[in-house]
Amino acid sequence: MASERKPMMAANWKMNKTVREAEDYVAKLLPRVSDATDEVDVAVFAPFTSLPTVGRMTQDAAVIAGAQNLYFEDSGAYTGEVSAPMLKDVGTGAVIVGHSERREIFGETDETVARKAAKALEAGLVPIVCVGETKEERDAGGMWDKVSGQVRAVMEALDGPSGDAVVFAYEPIWAIGTGETASPEDAQEAIGQIRGLLGELGGEEFAGSVRILYGGSIKPSNAADIMAQDDVDGGLVGGASLEAESFVELVEAARRSVARDEDDAEERVVE
C-alpha cells in the first residue's frame, strides 16, 4: 500500500445473516475498530434486509454501511430491485457493483454494471466496482482483455470522478471462496496494471488517489503480505468477514500496513 491512500477493509457478508445476527456482529465490531477508523476505512456490506440495522448502528460511528447491489433507476416498476435513494434513506454510504457473483449468476453485463456505478456516484454513494477473470480466461491468457474491458466500460460511464468518489476491487474469480488466493505478487501485478489503465483513462491524479482493493480468500494469515504490496489499498472480504473477530484482525492488518509505510517513509527521509 502506498501511504498517500487510506486503506479500506470491507466485509461482504453476501447472502448471510439475519437482522439479529447482524446486530450482534456490529455490536461486537464497533468498539473493536473505533481506534482504527482514522487510519483505515472500515465498511460492512450487508444484505438489504439487515442494511437498515447496520445503517442505524453505524450512524454515529466511522464505520461505513454498504449495500451489495442497487438498480440504476430511482423508482418505478422494477419488482425486486432497490434504488440509490432507498439505500441513502437507510444510512448507506457505499455499494458494491458488478461483483462476479452478480455478473456470473445473475447475468449482469459490463453495460449494466457501468450504469449502476454511474447512478451510485450521482447519488453520492461510493461504488465499489468489482472486476476479475475466471480461471479459464486466465489460463487462456485472456485475463487482461477481460479486466481492462470491465474497467473501461465503467470509466466511460463516469464523468471524470475524483479519486475518493469511487473504489475498484480486483477479484480473480478463481480465488473467491476457494481458499486459493492470488499470490501477493500476482495481486500487485494485476492491480498495478489496473492503476496504469486508470491513469490513461482518468488522469494521473485520479490514478494516484483512487483505491484498488484485492478480493479472493483473504484471511488473517495472508492479509499482511497482500497489504504490503504497493498498489493494493485494502481488501474486499467474504468468508473471513463473517465472524467479527476475524474481520477485526483484518482491519488490524490494514492498520499495521499504514504504520509500516510511515516507518519506510521516515527511513527514506533519514537516508
Ligand SMILES: O=C[C@H](O)COP(=O)(O)O
Ligand atoms: O466480495 C468478496 C469476495 O467475493 C471474496 O470472497 P472470499 O473472501 O470468500 O473469497
